[in-house]
Amino acid sequence: xxxxxxxxxxxxxxxxxxxxxxxxxxxxxxxxxxxxxxxxxxxxxxxxxxxxxxxxxxxxxxxxxxxxxxxxxxxxxxxxxxxxxxxxxxxxxxxxxxxxxxxxxxxxxxxxxxxxxxxxxxxxxxxxxxxxxxxxxxxxxxxxxxxxxxxxxxxxx
Numbered sequence: 001x002x003x004x005x006x007x008x009x010x011x012x013x014x015x016x017x018x019x020x021x022x023x024x025x026x027x028x029x030x031x032x033x034x035x036x037x038x039x040x041x042x043x044x045x046x047x048x049x050x051x052x053x054x055x056x057x058x059x060x061x062x063x064x065x066x067x068x069x070x071x072x073x074x075x076x077x078x079x080x081x082x083x084x085x086x087x088x089x090x091x092x093x094x095x096x097x098x099x100x101x102x103x104x105x106x107x108x109x110x111x112x113x114x115x116x117x118x119x120x121x122x123x124x125x126x127x128x129x130x131x132x133x134x135x136x137x138x139x140x141x142x143x144x145x146x147x148x149x150x151x152x153x154x155x156x157x
């Protein structure tokens with residue numbers, strides 16, 4: 001559908017990009033790594049159309065051309081089936097480039113989940129084991145238990 005078309009939206013001298021590849025998961029689609037945000041010529045932002053030129057078709061010709069060829073700019077991806085895997089390329093990139101935690105509780109939960117995932121990877125052969133891995137796993141487990149205790153969630157007696 002047209003909702004998944006990556007195109008400039010034009011209103012007189014204002015150009016804003018519609019970037020559906022940044023929110024495909026919200027619509028039940030497989031999330032790809034989004035493309036970079038295209039140049040929308042910041043000079044066109046914040047103008048009310050009363051000053052300067054009114055020859056917008058000439059000034060915005062490249063954006064109008066993209067809009068007119070919008071059928072070739074679809075970002076259709078398959079429907080997401082099940083949960084996205086921890087090592088999905090999108091999630092790996094997300095963890096590297098985004099602010100992951102908004103609260104201390106979120107940070108603690110995230111550290112706990114990441115640690116458990118890392119231990120799982122080490123013990124299932126996803127990460128190759130070296131000489132000190134048993135002691136590393138022990139330290140990681142102790143650290144994770146410390147996270148749980150600090151949150152007051154350790155109900156063991």
